[in-house]
Amino acid sequence: MTSTPTETWPAPLAPAPIRATVTVPGSKSETNRALILAALADGPSTIRYGLDARDTRLMREALRTLGVKITESAAEHAWRIEPPETFTAGGTIDCGLAGTVMRFVPPVAALAAGEVAFDADEQAYRRPMDVLLNALRDCGATVPDDASTLPFRLAGRPDLPGGVITIDASTSSQFVSALLLAGARFAQGLDLRHDGKDVPSQPHIDMTVAMLRERGVAVDDSEPARWVVSPGPIAAVDVVIEPDLSNAAPFLAAAAITGGTVTVPNWPEHTHQPGDQLREILARFGAAVGRNDSGLTVIGTDQIHAVDLDLREASELTPVIAAIAALADGTSHIRNVAHIRGHETDRLAALEAELDALGAHVTQTDDGLTIHPRLLGGGLWHCYADHRMAHAGALLGLVVNDIELDDIACTGKTMPEFAELWQSMINSSVVDQESTDA
């Protein structure tokens, strides 16, 4: 179940400051939550402009394996989701490398009358799962004693008790989201407590709570590190998915590092996506950032400033942020992201290795990176099957000669059209430059 890297991809240089408008596809996090909630809902739901990428395809396949009917209309950009009476046991779910599939689907499978198997890309076998599997045992599912990572099997029951559960979610907020998403369907609901170091990615938990409330579920999150979900129905809804703001990062950063201008249309005024923090982060690097009815626009300046950033809430931005920092006017620090050692790859190790190989001097700290910029040169940029490592390599390739990526296809995890969008962004900058010169 592991994808094979394709031939290397020469990252295109920016022939001029990047000037483009780039429409990014739907949010992975919102799409996969909407799919899970539709599968658990009290009737048929519609999801519009959902992300069509590997992670969300795996989610749709997983739900189909559990008996959910999903009808896709590409022309209308709409998926209709019809939940089954009872979830189907007996199947095998492929999680790929998708955190949202490996964490959000098991609590749904725990409501099936029988056993469900979970497998994944081999690279996913090292992603943390133990916290969730223990929690599901505590909720009343049968999970073999030796199961602590992928692959595993669990046996559920439609009347899964749920109740008071304590977890340590410091290695991933997805454990909290996973349990909350299904909690209303547990017989006793869910009283989830976190006991441990801080939970990362709070905006993703806020997104989960907001999406539950939009569907009529009562969630009390008034106490720190505790979430109480009342048992009851999850209303079927018709929703439109926001653009993926984290996937906008490399495009907006392209403006910041080339002194250009990039606009991403449909940037929501209010959102729970952590990618919204790009507004503040890119401003800290020295870019001018503004949102209006046309979208979010970033205008680069002549100099990238060094930064000292706590990325705990938006840790999925780390690879692109680290790449920008490697071009800054001094030493930068990225803090509070120790848990990204358990993301698609060990992102701290990967960033240290790849940025060092281009000539930067990067050191890992306990919880982040220290990045000393140096004159960068070309070379082979390893992506480690990680879409965001690929975004970081492509970004540096705009301003550093001869960078090649070993696996551009891994961007298909959340944005199959990445290479095409990247090239059109560059092409539109050339056209713009020619019309300015004429």
Ligand SMILES: O=C(O)C1=C[C@@H](OP(=O)(O)O)[C@@H](O)[C@H](O)C1
């Ligand atoms: O719930 C979600 O949709 C996500 C939560 C975060 O996970 P972690 O808390 O493990 O960082 C984030 O990094 C991931 O890309 C998506």
Ligand SMILES: C=C(OP(=O)(O)O)C(=O)O
């Ligand atoms: C951590 C990420 O993904 P996943 O949903 O697989 O955890 C990510 O997209 O940066």
